[in-house]
Amino acid sequence: MQTTFQVDLDNEREVENLRQLLELRLEQLRSERGESLNGQGGIGESANRANENFNNIQILQKFVSEASPNQHEVLKWMKEHPGEVSAHVLKRDLPFLAPQGALPGVFRPGRWQRLSGGTKDGFPFLQIAWNHVEGCGIYRGLTVEEAEILDL
Numbered sequence: 001m002q003t004t005f006q007v008d009l010d011n012e013r014e015v016e017n018l019r020q021l022l023e024l025r026l027e028q029l030r031s032e033r034g035e036s037l038n039g040q041g042g043i044g045e046s047a048n049r050a051n052e053n054f055n056n057i058q059i060l061q062k063f064v065s066e067a068s069p070n071q072h073e074v075l076k077w078m079k080e081h082p083g084e085v086s087a088h089v090l091k092r093d094l095p096f097l098a099p100q101g102a103l104p105g106v107f108r109p110g111r112w113q114r115l116s117g118g119t120k121d122g123f124p125f126l127q128i129a130w131n132h133v134e135g136c137g138i139y140r141g142l143t144v145e146e147a148e149i150l151d152l
Contacts, residue, residue, distance in 0.1 A: 056122035057149055059115045060142075064150065070096060070106045071125075075142070075152060078124055082147040087136035107139070 007014045064075060077094060078085065091098045097106060107125035120126050124146075127137040142150065 057146055059112070059122065060124070060146055060150060062115050063112055064152065066111060068106070072152065074106060075124065075150070078142045079147045079150055079152055082142050082144045084128065084138055085141045086131045086134060086138050088131065088134040090139070091136075 005018060007018050009015060064072070067075060073094060074090065074097070077090070087097075087103055091103065097103045107127075109120050109123055109125065112123045112125075113120060116122065122140075124140055124142050126140045128140050129138040130136075131138050
């Protein structure tokens with residue numbers, strides 16, 4: 001869809017109405033993709049989020065290039081199954097993670113922290129919650145965007 005606007009940029013009301021219209025359309029587009037503007041932030045926050053996603057993808061690509069064979073296998077699985085994942089599912093689908101201590105051995109954050117400047121933000125192997133039913137961690141995994149871009 002395309003449209004053309006004629007707005008008097010010296011008229012505060014017209015500029016404000018255009019801003020509201022654009023934010024409404026942006027929210028509609030994100031809603032169609034399953035995202036939300038959460039009623040705040042606007043264009044600046046959207047640009048910051050896009051920049052953070054780009055930086056995280058660059059770190060992720062570097063991380064993958066140095067990944068151990070086991071990490072590579074887990075990342076391939078995460079690429080096929082984007083989103084959060086419970087450790088019991090990983091251990092079921094990737095038997096080499098099943099023995100006690102195997103998962104923490106594969107999910108070491110040290111190299112990610114070195115590549116990211118000391119943060120665990122964006123680390124796909126980051127435990128973000130606890131699965132009380134299964135008694136194991138829930139991990140961040142890959143976002144849909146990361147999974148689409150990641151070349152394994």
